Amino acid sequence: MKKEQLELIKNGTGFIAALDQSGGSTPKALALYGVSEDQYSTEEEMYDQIHEMRTRIMTAPTFNSDSIIGAILFEQTMNRTVEDLYTPDYLWEKKGVVPFLKVDKGLEEEAYGVQLMKPNSTLDDVLKRANERNIFGTKMRSVIKQANYEGIKNVVEQQFEVAKQILAAGLVPIIEPEVDIQSEDKQQSEELLKQEILRQLNVLSEHENVMLKLSIPTVENYYKELIDHPRVIRVVALSGGYSREDANQKLAANQGLIASFSRALSEGVNASQSDKEFNDILEGSIKGIYEASRT
Incomplete structure (x- = not known):
């Protein structure tokens, strides 16, 4: 199974759906979906609501490997x-x-122009359960806000240190390391x-192969060297x-880069829509992201 999944992720045509909104981003995701905070009163009810939304997306007819090669899940999902x-x-x-799992525990406060990942003392246990649940790989996010060499070096070192722990558990x-698209020196951050x-x-x-998830670069095809690197399975954006329109346009200009969109994927769908309305909008979204990922 893992060999078949690796082949699909490495060479498949399509994109990776990000369905991994966590505690901090869930209320915003639900609000965009038309579920306001007064429609749930506890954290458990909030997660029930987001699971209903994710289930509706995953069970939609067009959510399949014709266009989507992977999906990133939240631990509860x-x-x-x-x-x-x-x-x-x-x-x-x-x-x-192919199923992936978000494994980071959120972000530290900003220092040196970046936000590192919070300490994750339970990662080994999470990775063990991920294997039990037939997860293929994991995802972890840091944020870069300024072109600060020390900060960016710290982000990348932390990411690769944790990546080796994940590789040792048999996962990809x-x-x-997301570069904030609002950063005034975004291009300089990307260079560093x-x-x-x-x-x-x-x-x-040669046995330590990773994937990269990066902000769409300011300079077109700037990450080609990373896409072609022998230790990189795939680079996603x-x-x-x-x-979604802007993201697709920018993505299409970068050959070999495929999408891993979250909010842009679910843009326009709403809890109040009929199944036909919902599925038609999602189909259009998937088609657009798929086409942008084919370049």
Whole structure:
């Protein structure tokens, strides 16, 4: 199974759906979906609502491996069911979509122009359960706000350190050092980031292969060297706050870069829509992101 999944992620045509909104971002995601905070009173009810939204997306007819090669899940989603199967099993067995898991615990306060990941003392346990739930890989996010060499170096070093822990558990890490698209020196941050990522990639062994999830670069095809690197399975792009239309346009200009969109994927769908309305809008969204990922 893992060999088949690796082949799909490495060479498949399509994109990775990000369905991993966590505690901090869930209320905003629900609000965009038309579920306001007065419609749930506890955290459990909030997570029930977001699981209903995610289930509606995953069970939609066009959510399948024709366009989508992978999906990133939140930890709670991994442990919940869709049509009587654990979500990762539903994705792979019913949809042919490779399941990933978000494993970071959120962000530290900003220092040196970046936000590192919070300490994660339970990661080994999470990785053990991920293997039990047939997860293929993981994702972890840091944020870069300024072109500060020390800060960016710290972000990349932390990401690769945790990636090695994930590789040791038999899973494929998606390294996500997001560059804030609102940053005044975004291009300079990307230059420093690529330099530091290459430094880390070049010392990995032939058995230590990773994925990268990056903001769409300011300069078109700037990450080609990363896409072509022998230690990189695939480079995917986050939408980072761009509208879907803008994100698709920018993504299409970068050959070999595919999408891993969250908000841009669900843009326009609403809890009040009929199944036909919902599925038609989602179909249009998937088609647009798929076409932008084919370049």
